Amino acid sequence: WREICRLGQLPAFMNLAESFEEDAGAWRPLYDGVEPHKVLLPGLFNSSSAFRKLLIVRCVRPDKVVPAVQDFVEANLGKKYVEPPPFNLHACYADSSPTTPLIFVLSAGSDPMAALLQFAAEKDMASRIFPVSLGQGQGPKAAALIAEGVQSGAWVVLQNCHLAPSWMPSLDKICEDLKPEETNPEFRLWMTSYPSPKFPVNILQNGVKMTNEPPKGIRANMKRSYLLEPVCSDEDFFETCAKPGPFKKLLFGLIYFHALVQERRKFGPLGWNIPYGFDDGDQRISVRQLHMFLNENDKIPFDALRYVTGECNYGGRVTDDKDRLLLNTILERCYCADIVDSSSYTLSESGLYFAPPEGDRPAYITYIESLPIIPLPEAFGLHENADITKDQNDTATMFASLLTMGGGGGGSGGAGGASEDRVAAVVAECLSRLPPPFDIEAVQHKWPVLYEESMNTVLAQEMSRFNKLTAAMRDSLRNIDLSIKGLLVMSADLEAAYRSISINQVPELWKRVSYPSLKPLGSYLDDLYRRLKMLQDWYQGGVPPMFWLSGFFFVQSFLTAGLQNYARKHKIPIDMVGYDFEMLGTDHEEYTQGPDEGVYVYGMFLEGCGWDGDRRMLCESQPKVLFVPAPCIWLRPKPSDQFSEFSHYNCPVYRTADRRGVLATTGHSTNFVMYAKLPTDQDPRHWIMRGVCLLSQLSE
Numbered sequence: 039w040r041e042i043c044r045l046g047q048l049p050a051f052m053n054l055a056e057s058f059e060e061d062a063g064a065w066r067p068l069y070d071g072v073e074p075h076k077v078l079l080p081g082l083f084n085s086s087s088a089f090r091k092l093l094i095v096r097c098v099r100p101d102k103v104v105p106a107v108q109d110f111v112e113a114n115l116g117k118k119y120v121e122p123p124p125f126n127l128h129a130c131y132a133d134s135s136p137t138t139p140l141i142f143v144l145s146a147g148s149d150p151m152a153a154l155l156q157f158a159a160e161k162d163m164a165s166r167i168f169p170v171s172l173g174q175g176q177g178p179k180a181a182a183l184i185a186e187g188v189q190s191g192a193w194v195v196l197q198n199c200h201l202a203p204s205w206m207p208s209l210d211k212i213c214e215d216l217k218p219e220e221t222n223p224e225f226r227l228w229m230t231s232y233p234s235p236k237f238p239v240n241i242l243q244n245g246v247k248m249t250n251e252p253p254k255g256i257r258a259n260m261k262r263s264y265l266l267e268p269v270c271s272d273e274d275f276f277e278t279c280a281k282p283g284p285f286k287k288l289l290f291g292l293i294y295f296h297a298l299v300q301e302r303r304k305f306g307p308l309g310w311n312i313p314y315g316f317d318d319g320d321q322r323i324s325v326r327q328l329h330m331f332l333n334e335n336d337k338i339p340f341d342a343l344r345y346v347t348g349e350c351n352y353g354g355r356v357t358d359d360k361d362r363l364l365l366n367t368i369l370e371r372c373y374c375a376d377i378v379d380s381s382s383y384t385l386s387e388s389g390l391y392f393a394p395p396e397g398d399r400p401a402y403i404t405y406i407e408s409l410p411i412i413p414l415p416e417a418f419g420l421h422e423n424a425d426i427t428k429d430q431n432d433t434a435t436m437f438a439s440l441l442t443m444g445g446g447g448g449g450s451g452g453a454g455g456a457s458e459d460r461v462a463a464v465v466a467e468c469l470s471r472l473p474p475p476f477d478i479e480a481v482q483h484k485w486p487v488l489y490e491e492s493m494n495t496v497l498a499q500e501m502s503r504f505n506k507l508t509a510a511m512r513d514s515l516r517n518i519d520l521s522i523k524g525l526l527v528m529s530a531d532l533e534a535a536y537r538s539i540s541i542n543q544v545p546e547l548w549k550r551v552s553y554p555s556l557k558p559l560g561s562y563l564d565d566l567y568r569r570l571k572m573l574q575d576w577y578q579g580g581v582p583p584m585f586w587l588s589g590f591f592f593v594q595s596f597l598t599a600g601l602q603n604y605a606r607k608h609k610i611p612i613d614m615v616g617y618d619f620e621m622l623g624t625d626h627e628e629y630t631q632g633p634d635e636g637v638y639v640y641g642m643f644l645e646g647c648g649w650d651g652d653r654r655m656l657c658e659s660q661p662k663v664l665f666v667p668a669p670c671i672w673l674r675p676k677p678s679d680q681f682s683e684f685s686h687y688n689c690p691v692y693r694t695a696d697r698r699g700v701l702a703t704t705g706h707s708t709n710f711v712m713y714a715k716l717p718t719d720q721d722p723r724h725w726i727m728r729g730v731c732l733l734s735q736l737s738e
Contacts, residue, residue, distance in 0.1 A: 075106035101429035191224030203236035291372035419727025604675035
């Protein structure tokens with residue numbers, strides 16, 4: 039609604055907000071439509087230009103901006119600008135020369151080596167292609183191979199250039215020194231690399247660049263797996279297992295698992311906290327181990343199969359413990375006795391995906407071809423709302439790319455002046471609204487360090503952290519103000535901060551000393567002022583009855599203080615104490631008195647599920663409702679052996695919707711906070727597959 043109101047301030051969209059207020063029903067088709075950019079708009083807005091309609095779609099249906107932009111580009115520039123060209127190694131090779139490198143730009147799940155080796159065989163170069171995987175100490179070996187290839191006319195393949203950033207300048211010099219008259223005409227230099235800022239720009243500009251995206255969708259992914267080695271070899275592999283029935287069922291489960299773990303990446307943090315590059319090599323070794331284990335054992339060793347596949351082959355890539363739990367939960371669904379023994383066992387809740395009866399390989403491919411091209415979220419164990427999250431992530435990625443390509447070029451004429459005026463207004467407002475620094479000495483005098491009340495220490499520490507942030511903000515804002523007035527030369531940091539403010543982003547200068555936040559600048563500042571007010575109210579009025587958990591700079595110190603108060607009161611070692619969780623109502627203002635032990639907290643949000651306030655437990659999400667306010671929670675300290683037992687889901691709590699974090703020097707994650715026991719009447723694995731978590735703040 040805020041964005042609609044802002045758009046309505048432009049002359050071309052006058053009365054837009056009023057139109058929504060007067061006749062919301064007329065706008066309902068735009069809100070509910072599958073293709074909102076093709077819906078007729080109410081009144082005069084339907085006669086707006088295609089680009090102006092795009093802006094309205096951006097405000098009302100941000101999840102459908104990408105298809106709307108694709109249609110807009112196709113209508114104005116042509117179809118070839120929205121359809122990727124087919125991958126053609128022959129054409130790329132024809133464009134190259136002995137001194138022109140060929141560069142594979144890698145994406146998650148893609149591996150061009152198999153296609154390159156096949157192409158080399160077609161060109162009679164199979165015996166003269168030399169791959170070298172770059173890494174520590176491999177640079178000299180690669181340089182020697184290139185020197186030899188230049189003379190002999192061999193092909194040299196430098197794999198994973200992004201893993202050898204320190205050697206990239208040397209590679210740049212080698213490529214620069216290649217001279218056509220001194221190079222064998224059959225020589226070619228191939229490279230593979232993920233996008234990396236360390237990759238030499240000269241090589242990128244002069245080389246032939248290629249990318250080969252892995253197939254999209256479960257159906258395409260599974261069909262491709264049945265056409266890859268070793269599965270595609272019927273006589274040597276597919277039909278040679280001693281237990282053909284169980285093997286073919288479990289193989290189908292493994293291929294479905296492989297498709298699932300790859301395709302979940304498109305859902306962002308809802309799919310995986312960290313997007314892992316699971317590839318064909320992981321599947322290939324798992325398939326061979328399945329074949330070997332079934333041949334060598336009388337009984338199917340499910341535990342061993344799950345261990346080597348989930349902990350070693352695929353799990354070896356997984357660095358986040360929540361992702362590892364999810365990986366093994368998915369694998370348990372695909373590698374289990376039921377998939378072998380029960381003909382009614384299904385791999386998805388709808389029953390659409392199941393392991394077909396034993397047959398030959400074409401029979402499995404025929405079944406796979408009957409599956410939907412675009413899978414519904416239920417195939418991944420996710421709620422239907424996950425598609426909206428995925429589409430919104432795609433929109434955010436596209437806009438971030440557009441802003442990056444926009445660069446930092448200064449505006450000219452009136453546009454530049456308008457931008458400068460806007461930034462100056464924001465800077466002036468921030469400076470006027472930023473409160474003075476907290477007086478730490480006064481705080482420590484009023485709330486001194488006490489053995490029995492650790493919260494006093496938390497208050498002083500939090501104020502110190504916020505003082506550091508507001509000081510950095512105040513200093514940079516004053517300097518930007520002076521620079522706009524022409525009284526100070528802008529440094530690189532100040533110029534970057536100026537650009538960020540002009541596009542409503544939080545400057546990197548502030549992020550370095552800030553708490554984690556994904557909010558745009560306007561929302562970030564409102565959130566910051568609210569945090570500062572919370573601490574000021576605490577200083578003036580004493581410990582609040584209900585704590586706003588999202589308002590803490592370093593929430594772990596607050597949680598530790600609650601446990602410390604309990605441990606000191608009862609004279610118990612703090613490492614034998616933990617939090618029990620009791621669900622309260624959803625209105626924090628009802629609670630005017632704090633608990634005798636522990637703390638009441640509020641302000642979190644549930645993602646991936648809903649909340650049943652009457653039964654006080656998790657429930658399914660409502661359509662189009664991506665986040666719901668979590669209930670107030672009583673964090674009740676107890677000895678670890680006295681926690682209450684109830685059917686629950688161990689819900690991870692994160693500080694931002696990005697979910698991923700790194701270990702800080704304190705030993706805590708920069709994002710993950712703790713696990714909260716939330717009541718549920720469903721199997722916890724259901725919520726693990728849903729990607730359910732608690733967030734202390736949203737990104738809006």
